[in-house]
Amino acid sequence: MRRVKGDPKNLGFATRAIHAGQSPDPRTGAVAVPIYQTSTYVQKGLGEPAEFEYARVQNPTRTALEENIAALEGGVSGHALASGMAAISCLMTLLKTGDHAVVSRNVYGGTYRYFTRMLEPLGLSFSWVDTTDLAAVEAAITPRTRIVFLETPTNPVMDICDIAAIAGIAHRRGAWVAVDNTFLSPYLQRPLELGADFVVHSTTKFLNGHSDSIGGVLVSAHREQGDWFAFVQKAEGAILSPFDSFLILRGIKTLPVRMDRHESNAKRVVDFLVRHPKVRKVLYPGLPEHPGHEIQKRQASGFGGMISIEMGSYANAKAMLDRMRVMSFAESLGGVESLISHPASMTHASVPAEQRAALGLTDGMVRLSVGIENAEDLLADLDQALAAV
């Protein structure tokens, strides 16, 4: 069972990021949690149950990560899976044929693909809702609704959803709330404290933070569902490897300092972009004119490092993207290096064109994941690339 053992809730976030789940190795005192690269464990004897039996079920490196993320999100259990999508898939095993889910209309493209192409054929149904609109959320809930699945900020149009208000509505109607917290990380936003029941992350992004691992975590606020997720890990087997668990543990140790720098760099980039004549619109929740600004200030302790901009057309977006030098043109986000992408043809290509249009996810939209390089170099890079538009 991946439970937080006596986690000292009175310690600060950065202290817990470094220590939670990671007591020194009992045999050697090693400060870093070792990579237990083993498939099985010798047992004491017939009929004597052991804590560690087979590594799909228990691995100490994975356990350390699971306890760590549970402590940071404030849940009762954490579950590390092979990717962010595997974590979302583990979460959705709570639903059975005939069940219904309300989902933010703008979610990660892979989430949309998984729900519509894999779960709908199994008899689950989904309502794609503007979850910034509380009345729309309420109206979409039916007696078959088991879960409300939110992203906030949404990827890439940066809608902000009121997690506490939606949790209130959903709980009154007997539904759970899950939040994909990948964009902000628990350093900036802790949905369980706002009343959500489950949190998922693609650890591939800010939690690992170095663009060198694929992984996912699922955190539960409830023991019964946490026990079920541990069962799913054992039964389905989409677990995170010991080496990836080690990398993410290492990444999380610097999460607070990285997030601070992502955000301070993002503010410099936003300041530059809002004044630039070639940029039609800047979507960033830290801007006072952003429709979700007040909610974001209330429910999170920062605005993060993700920015979307409107360049007006595919041709303008292409002219800019083809000239970027310091920022790499790539899918993904949340690494120390700045990445820049074109959501309509990359992360959200699986969302049908008419649906993208309805979301405001245009062919002229460019998404920036602002890294932790020197801000001056990022501004100079944007300046020379925008000159080509």
Ligand SMILES: *Cc1c(COP(=O)(O)O)cnc(C)c1O
């Ligand atoms: C990347 C991402 C995912 C999927 O995670 P993988 O690790 O690529 O499977 C899910 N949600 C969001 C918000 C993401 O950015």
